[in-house]
Amino acid sequence: MDKPIAFTDSMLASLNATRPWVKFIAIVWFVGVAFMVVFGLAMITGMYTGFSMPGFPALLGRVFGALYIVMALVYVAPALYLYRYAQAIAGVQGSAVMVSFEDALKQQKSFWKFYGIFIIVVIVLCVLIIVGSMIVGVYIATHHH
Amino acid sequence: MNEQISVSEKALGYLKSTQPWVTFIAVMGFIGAAFMVLMSLFMLAGGALMPANPKLPAMFFPVFGGFYLLLSIFFCLIPGILLMRCSSAISSIPGTGQAAVESALSRQKSFWKYAGIFTIVILVFDVLIFIGKYGFGLFQGGYFHP
Numbered sequence: 001m002d003k004p005i006a007f008t009d010s011m012l013a014s015l016n017a018t019r020p021w022v023k024f025i026a027i028v029w030f031v032g033v034a035f036m037v038v039f040g041l042a043m044i045t046g047m048y049t050g051f052s053m054p055g056f057p058a059l060l061g062r063v064f065g066a067l068y069i070v071m072a073l074v075y076v077a078p079a080l081y082l083y084r085y086a087q088a089i090a091g092v093q094g095s096a097v098m099v100s101f102e103d104a105l106k107q108q109k110s111f112w113k114f115y116g117i118f119i120i121v122v123i124v125l126c127v128l129i130i131v132g133s134m135i136v137g138v139y140i141a142t143h144h145h
Numbered sequence: 146m147n148e149q150i151s152v153s154e155k156a157l158g159y160l161k162s163t164q165p166w167v168t169f170i171a172v173m174g175f176i177g178a179a180f181m182v183l184m185s186l187f188m189l190a191g192g193a194l195m196p197a198n199p200k201l202p203a204m205f206f207p208v209f210g211g212f213y214l215l216l217s218i219f220f221c222l223i224p225g226i227l228l229m230r231c232s233s234a235i236s237s238i239p240g241t242g243q244a245a246v247e248s249a250l251s252r253q254k255s256f257w258k259y260a261g262i263f264t265i266v267i268l269v270f271d272v273l274i275f276i277g278k279y280g281f282g283l284f285q286g287g288y289f290h291p
Contacts, residue, residue, distance in 0.1 A: 004151040005243045011152075014250035021254075021261035028264055098153050105159035108253070112166040119173055 007097060015089045015104065023086035029079035033072045040068030074118070081111035152246060157238065160249060164235040167228050174225030181217030185210045219263065227256040 042048035043065030046058065085107035091100035192206020234249035 003242060005157070005238075005246055007150040007152050008243065008247060010247045011250050014247070014254045018250075018254040018257045021257040024261050025257070025264055028268070097150050098156065102153060102156045102159065105156050105163070109159045109163040109166075112163050112170065116166040116169050119170065 019086050019089040026079050026082035033075050036072035040065045168232040171225045171228035174221045178217045178221035181213050185213035
């Protein structure tokens, strides 16, 4: 950078206006994760009766429950990054301006990186499931008489 | 800000490394929007072309088609545009400097504000659906099981 970039009031104002929204989304996200854990536990322990129909294996309900809890654990990370982002913005004042500003941008970067990688993983899983179902379908069609 | 504080190279580095991810997610948003518009068109065309199914309410396909169209705009297209604007501001930092950093921060604020309002709208819808479901028995009460 040829000329140093000044940290202006406009930048601070944008960050301060971002903070309540990011904090709100992080809290909603945490509540969602808590719901997922409760729902997952209910499925594992058999308290959730939505699956209790004839012919539905009880074990599958437990597997769904475990998957819910794993998903909830994965979803904690982005919520945590957003919450830390909001906290870092609150610290952008006094002598710690640049340290907190750097931390805020770092947390936001981590959030987007996590989200990007998450999307890539989901797309790869979708492709694998489609290809896997095709292979299983062809196998069943050719070997099942 | 009384004394002049400079934006550190480290802070600029974090912004720069955010840019490819934000761009990627924005592009995914656009692709998602395109798929949802297709889904919506299939739903609308399906409703118009298929013989009437007595088990489904007449408004089933138009309502779901319209729902997908709204979702493609508000869940994919608008966030995608807001993120792309943020990404382009970050890419112009090396040439433009201060104004580009200001613009990047202001545009990411717009994104998060939109995301927050969207979350509130979804939560309100959830509450309305919950009231409709259990308060008025919309689903159990025979509307979908005539």
